[in-house]
Amino acid sequence: xxxxxxxxxxxxxxxxxxxxxxxxxxxVPLKWNAFLLGPLFQAQGWNDSPFNLFPVQGRYMWRDLxxxxxxxxxxxRRPSQFPRHSVLAARVACRFAxxxxxxxxxxxxxxxxxxxxxxISQPAVLExxxxxxxxxxxxxxxEAQSPASKAALRAQTEQAVALGIFGAPSxxxxxxxxxxxxxxEAALAWTRAPSxxxxxx
Amino acid sequence: xxxxxxxxxxxxxxxxxxxxxxxxxxxVPLKWNAFLLGPLFQAQGWNDSPFNLFPVQGRYMWRDLxxxxxxxxxxxRRPSQFPRHSVLAARVACRFAxxxxxxxxxxxxxxxxxxxxxxISQPAVLExxxxxxxxxxxxxxxEAQSPASKAALRAQTEQAVALGIFGAPSxxxxxxxxxxxxxxEAALAWTRAPSxxxxxx
Numbered sequence: 001x002x003x004x005x006x007x008x009x010x011x012x013x014x015x016x017x018x019x020x021x022x023x024x025x026x027x028v029p030l031k032w033n034a035f036l037l038g039p040l041f042q043a044q045g046w047n048d049s050p051f052n053l054f055p056v057q058g059r060y061m062w063r064d065l066x067x068x069x070x071x072x073x074x075x076x077r078r079p080s081q082f083p084r085h086s087v088l089a090a091r092v093a094c095r096f097a098x099x100x101x102x103x104x105x106x107x108x109x110x111x112x113x114x115x116x117x118x119x120i121s122q123p124a125v126l127e128x129x130x131x132x133x134x135x136x137x138x139x140x141x142x143e144a145q146s147p148a149s150k151a152a153l154r155a156q157t158e159q160a161v162a163l164g165i166f167g168a169p170s171x172x173x174x175x176x177x178x179x180x181x182x183x184x185e186a187a188l189a190w191t192r193a194p195s196x197x198x199x200x201x
Numbered sequence: 202x203x204x205x206x207x208x209x210x211x212x213x214x215x216x217x218x219x220x221x222x223x224x225x226x227x228x229v230p231l232k233w234n235a236f237l238l239g240p241l242f243q244a245q246g247w248n249d250s251p252f253n254l255f256p257v258q259g260r261y262m263w264r265d266l267x268x269x270x271x272x273x274x275x276x277x278r279r280p281s282q283f284p285r286h287s288v289l290a291a292r293v294a295c296r297f298a299x300x301x302x303x304x305x306x307x308x309x310x311x312x313x314x315x316x317x318x319x320x321i322s323q324p325a326v327l328e329x330x331x332x333x334x335x336x337x338x339x340x341x342x343x344e345a346q347s348p349a350s351k352a353a354l355r356a357q358t359e360q361a362v363a364l365g366i367f368g369a370p371s372x373x374x375x376x377x378x379x380x381x382x383x384x385x386e387a388a389l390a391w392t393r394a395p396s397x398x399x400x401x402x
Contacts, residue, residue, distance in 0.1 A: 044255060054245060056367045060378060062402040067377075067387075070398030078401070166257045176268075177261060182383040186268075197271030200279070201263040 001028050001187060002172040004160055005106070006037045007090060008083035009168040010051070010061060011181040013076075013114040014068050016169070019184060020103050026188045032102055034093035035157045036086065037168055043161075049083045068181065075115040084113055085121035087153070091144040092126065094153040101133045108132070175199075202229050202388060205361055206307070207238045207369040208291060209284035211252070211262060212382040214277075214315040215269050216370040220385060221304050227389045233303055235294035236361040237287065237354065238369055244362075250284045269382065276316035285314055286322035288354070292345040293327065295354040302334045309333070376400075 003019050005012040023030040041049070051058035062078055069076035089109045096102055108129035112118040118125045127137030143149065160170075164177055171178040171187035174194060178187040204220050206213040224231040242250070252259035263279055270277035290310045297303055309330035313319040319326045328338030344350065361371075365378055372379040372388035375395060379388040 054367075056365060059402055060365060060367065060380060063378070063400065064380075066398055066401060067396050070396040071387075164257060164261060166255070166261065177264070179261060179265075180383075182381075195268050195271040197267055199264065200267060201260055 001191060002031045002033055004033045004035055004165055004168060004170040004172070006035060006168040007086035007093075007106075007109050007113060007120060008049075009037060010065050010082075010114070011068075012169040013065070013110045014072055014074060015181045015184055016106055016110045017074055018072060022184065022188060026191060028188060028191045032093065032097055032106060033156060033160070034090040034097070034106075034153070035160045035165070035168070036090055036153065037083075039157055040161060040166060044166075052082070069114075075111070077115055077117050079113055079117050081119065084119060087121075088123065088141070088144065089120050089126055091149050091153050092140060094156050095144045095146075095149040096140070101135065104133055105129055105135075202392060203232045203234055203373040205234045205236055205366055205369060205371040205373070207236060208287035208294075208307075208310050208314060208321060209250075210238060210369040211266050211283075211315070212269075213370040214266070214311045215273055215275060216382040216385055217307055217311045218275055219273060223385065223389060227392060229389060229392045233294065233298055233307060234357060234361070235291040235298070235307075235354070236358045236366070236369070237291055238284075240358055241362060241367060245367075253283070270315075276312070278316055278318050280314055280318050282320065285320060288322075289324065289342070289345065290321050290327055292350050292354050293341060295357050296345045296347075296350040297341070302336065305334055306330055306336075 001023060003015070005016055020030060041047075046053055051061050066076055093102065093106055096105075109120055109126065112125055112129060113120045120126065123137075123141050126141060130137040130140055163172060165179075167179050169179075169181060171184060173187050173190045176187075176190055176194070176199075178184070178190075202224060204216070206217055221231060242248075247254055252262050267277055294303065294307055297306075310321055310327065313326055313330060314321045321327065324338075324342050327342060331338040331341055364373060366380075368380050370380075370382060370385075372385060374388050374391045377388075377391055377395070379385070379391075
């Protein structure tokens with residue numbers, strides 16, 4: 001299963017924190033795919049998160065997220081800045097996607113943003129996420145900002161668009177797209193028992 | 202639990218077809234509240250369904266609905282016109298909300314729209330939904346178009362806005378709003394075990 005996430009995305013937080021354990025329970029291999037929502041929103045004519053552009057939806061989302069985190073016993077504090085610039089963190093996650101420490105790094109960044117209200121656009125914050133993993137933050141961040149790493153994240157974001165992705169989190173199983181935190185269980189169920197319903201759309 | 206639905210809304214279809222049995226299983230009294238999404242969308246500057254305005258989301262929605270209906274063994278055929286004009290059906294549902302036949306009528310209209318591709322804006326189609334319930338379609342539709350019935354639906358739509366509703370289906374339990382078909386189970390769980398998380402937003 002492919003897990004497509006964006007570090008600034010609110011519903012990506014609970015998804016990122018629970019996806020690995022659930023995938024393991026289902027015996028489903030997991031691919032972590034960071035991407036950026038900004039270019040996708042801009043292509044729709046949005047210059048901000050839809051949760052800011054449409055305040056009624058935004059108000060609902062924050063309460064819904066609060067409830068979801070409560071149910072999962074995940075700490076949650078509304079970030080004082082939303083959405084936060086996530087490009088540096090996404091470059092790290094894209095460049096080092098296959099490293100065994102990647103899932104722990106992703107979770108640490110999400111918690112920094114949505115539990116500890118830290119500015120994840122700052123290299124110092126990301127270095128603090130890398131330190132407990134015994135990683136040389138400085139070196140990792142430098143490598144993540146190489147031209148090749150920047151190009152890799154751009155390509156991955158373009159791939160998201162090509163796959164029909166328009167929001168985060170998204171899950172892909174056998175060319176089936178599932179959007180949002182709620183459908184994670186439906187995506188995992190699909191790995192075992194795809195619906196017999198012919199794909200028309 | 203309040204169930205807020207719109208006859209033209211795609212995700213309201215599976216919700217309307219499963220809500221009564223689930224609520225009964227949970228011993229939760231159910232209030233059926235028809236409303237119109239059009240005025241809410243217009244207030245956001247949208248002159249059409251967001252699924253038409255944002256085609257990538259629309260494409261996803263049709264496949265997602267196809268999958269959901271497959272899982273629930275609900276017949277589904279994409280309506281040849283979307284969204285359909287739902288004001289007459291909504292006036293009936295609002296005027297006769299407390300009648301014992303109301304849930305069966307609501308289900309019949311949703312099936313006409315999303316399983317049989319019938320134009321639910323037509324009185325003849327609604328009369329065919331009323332006939333199996335032994336109701337005089339002509340009289341019911343006439344009463345639904347009285348000035349009082351029209352005003353009642355307008356007031357109910359305004360109440361939806363006042364409650365923070367912005368889409369359909371929506372469920373309300375103890376001032377908590379749940380939006381979409383997926384969160385129906387979460388709304389029902391809330392009736393027994395509200396989250397201890399303080400409402401901040």
